[in-house]
Amino acid sequence: MLSAMGLLDTVLDLVLPQACAGCGIRDxxxxxxxxxxxxxxARQVRPAxxxxxxxxxxxxxxxxxVARAVIxxxxERGRTxxxxxxxxxxxxxxxxxxxALEAGARGMGGSESAVESTGVPVVxxxxxxxxxxxxxxHDATGRMAAVAVREIHAAGVRAVRVNALRQRRHVADQAGLSGTARSANLAGAFEVVSPVAGRRVVVADDVVTSGATLAEAARALRAAGADVVGGATVAATPRRW
Structure with a gap:
């Protein structure tokens, strides 16, 4: 359920739009x-x-x-x-x-797309x-993923969203931590709560910094039998890439 502030922002966005989240222009x-x-x-990136x-x-x-301001x-401000x-x-x-997955399968001589041959991909x-x-x-990443799957359907591609992960323990604030410290902070932090064995999975998040969060999510999903084929984000922290 939305907080009072988030609900107010949603109503204002529908009735009297607020200032642009990117530049501040009104209406x-x-x-x-x-x-x-x-x-x-989209472009492929990798941390170093x-x-x-x-x-x-x-x-x-x-x-x-703009990307940072909008995210x-x-x-954080309930602009849902x-x-x-x-x-x-x-x-x-x-x-x-x-x-990229389909292109790789075709490059290896496959007669069908990798996506079609293994069922509907899971976000x-x-x-x-x-x-x-x-x-x-509100659940910011879950909300974005729901919109993303609708857009994927509109593009003629089948996919489903599954909230297959949850945090199993407290995780300290990642801000200011090195890549190694982020990995240690997140080790064992996620557990799988929905069946994913044998499914092709794309892990989705809003921002990637060191890649530690996505790597830990992928580890948990693979341990449950998923084939994690990639990670998808809106933005990447520039100093890491």
Whole structure:
């Protein structure tokens, strides 16, 4: 359930749109020029150094400027209407993962697409803790993933969203931690709560910094029998890439 602030922001976005989350222009949640900055093609990125087990990773933007402002407004300030442009960006990253997978299968001489031959791909959002969701008043990544799957369907590609992960223990704030410290902080943090054995999975998140979160999510899913084929995000922290 949305917090009072999040509910108010949603109503205001529908009835009297707020200032653009990217540049502050009045009377719209996200203006055209700022929306275009989130509208680019997805590209493959990789941190240096990459944590063990990190799947191939695709993103749309760097986590700076407009992209950072929009993600923060959505996640921390309850601007839930921003899930739509962010979800559309996330969808392009997921589609890029699936396209790369299919291209790789064709390059190896496969007669059918890798996606079709293994059933419907599963988009699994990286979970926040229950306490964080309560504090924010909404599940930011889950909301974006839901929009992304609708966009993927609109593009003619089959996919499903499954909230297959949850945090099994407390995780310290990641801000300011090195890549090694992030990996140690997250070790064993996720558990699988839905059947994923034999499924092809794309792990989804809003931002990737060191890759530790996505690597730990992928580890938990693989341990449950999933074939984790990639990670998809909206933005990547630029100093790591």
């Amino acid at each position: 719209r949640s996200l203006c055209g020029p700022c929306g275009e900055l989130l509208g680019g093609a 150094p990459a944590p063990p087990g990190l799947p191939p990773l695709w993103t749309v933007s760097m986590y700076e400027g 923060v407004a959505h996640k 209407a921003l899930a739509r442009p962010l979800g559309r960006a996330l969808a392009r990253s997921v589609l890029a993962v699936l396209a 699994v959002p990286v979970p926040s803790s229950a306490a964080v969701v309560r504090q924010r008043g």
